[in-house]
Amino acid sequence: MIVKNILSEELLTLAEVKEALEEIRLKRTDEPEELGYELRRAIKHADIFSEGTATDSREMVEELSGLEKMNPEISIKISDIRPKTKDEIRAIYAKERFTLTEEDLEAILDIVLRR
Secondary structure (H helix, E strand, O other): OOOOOOOOOOOOOHHHHHHHHHHHHHHHHOOOOOOOHHHHHHHHHHHHHOOOOHHHHHHHHHHHHOOOOOOHHHHHHHHHHOOOOHHHHHHHOOOOOOOOOHHHHHHHHHHHHHO
């Protein structure tokens, strides 16, 4: 399949991807054809690495987005990884051009650990 252009783009958390893939799997299991290799691998990956529900992860992303020095990509990453220490949060921000203060780290950690 050749993709000519992108019609729309939306950032999804891994839990949301898991639910979307589950819907696709349920639709395709009604048909006689077998699931493709890539789809099976994507479903397996989402099952292994996603934590929580799609609504819970989306709520976390929305809450994280309200913080200073937070962009949508990082909030999705934090929701997917669910860091448990300040060092893990620093690792996520390692490529950014700024560093987080202790207050920023505490606020992010508080949101993640509450869920």
